[in-house]
Amino acid sequence: MSLHYRSVWISDTHLGTKGCKAEQLRDFLDHVDCDTLYLVGDIIDLWKFRNGFYWPTLHSDIVQRIFNKAEQGTRVLYIPGNHDEPFRKHAGMYFNGIDIRLNAVHETRDGRRFLVLHGDEFDSMVCHNKSLAYIGGEAYEILLVINRWYNHIRSLLGYKHWSLSAFLKNKVKNIARFMDNYQHVLGLEAQKRQVDGVICGHIHHADITQMEFGKTYCNCGDWVESCTALVEDDDGRLALIRWREEGQALLDRKKAPAPAYARAA
Template sequence: MQETGTVRHVRALFISDVHLGMQAIQVEELLKFLAIHEADTIYIVGDLIDGWRLQKEWNWPAEYDALANVLLGKARAGARIVYLAGNHDEFLRDYLGTYFGGVEIVDRMIHITADGKRYLVIHGDQFDVVVANAKWLAHIGDWAYNFALTINAPINWVRRRMGLSYWSLSAWAKQKVKSAVSVMGRFEEALSLEARNSKVEGVICGHIHQAAMHHKFGIHYINSGDWVESCTAIVEGHDGAFELIRWKDISAPPRKRRGLGRLRAS
């Protein structure tokens, strides 16, 4: 397992769903992660900025500027940074094909791995039935998600006092709903079908805040997860293999680690 103080260089890095503007997010953990990860190409797979939340209440603390400076600094140092707009930062879709501070803004991208495989990179909201056809319902879901994050704090304060580990009400609720209506499975299947139609070997996306790597639908489906709660990212090594990094497992003290911090799949 990688030590947290050792800088690691990878070929490509994929992060998504940071949601700058929400109250309860993991920006400080992302800064720690980026401090020891360098990449030739960094893909921001949507929803770095939460425009929905910022429209309702402006919230831009100093660590947000620190994150922007880190990313722009990596661009100045030679990293290619590709920003794929998502539904929460959909205002950026008015600027597709442009550059900001060396950051390229696109809707989708084909990533070619070191061993020549082609992957569609896209946020994924375009294949979410709720977002595409009932945006008002998506906003209600966003409110409920934020509410769950808010009450997570007192719940987990009590759990810490009792010596229990962190528990996510929002993740539990989302998982229960998705299990009932198979939303997640349909999303993954839709993205896999789009990858197949695009004549590529796989798809790398975000949006549903559920990190995963599998071949359930005959396509290599990869989801980079989020930095609201789970703190996950995808990296491609110089051999073309992908890894799903669960940063909380790596960065936690040894006695609190819950097993391997990385899953590997090619």
């Protein structure tokens, strides 16, 4: 039993880290087919290799599934991010059927054009102070560890998953302001490129929203917390899927309507 979409975008899987929700990601890849698959950066976390090599068999299974999709006819585009930045030097090359790009322009079935990129190039902290960005990444890893233990206790008590970092992103004023500014800058880039919107990752906050200039902002989220993907159906509608919460329900229906919580674009 599988779901089919015209296009799928996933980002920030952070393979090579203990925070990667590899089981959920493998389940997603096993049950979702598409004509075009975009890997929107930070797929493999090369930063973490500085502190030692971590690569379980499950992570190899995920890479192999992506290769299999390419071999079976899925168009796969890989747009590296800041955590897998060394792969950017291979932009323009094909590897095992995967097209490596710095960015891409995707045209939906209904004729809209979206700039697809990871998004770190518009995060001034990453662009101008990489050591500070690395420290921020380490702090995020600590939050994930705390959150894993907290949610383990919640699950024992019968409660659902709760995200500490998502809570902080929504409640801490400076973080919320950063995300607003991030969207604003991407809206300016969409206006400059004369496209209808932007599809990105990087900030680990899945969202579909309307920006200024009539542009649409789409962030496909991550696979260390939210387990989200952006999808395009056969009519060109865009929606977010939260696989951990909605995957089984979508499979039970054997089709993929836009989830009630998603803001279709």
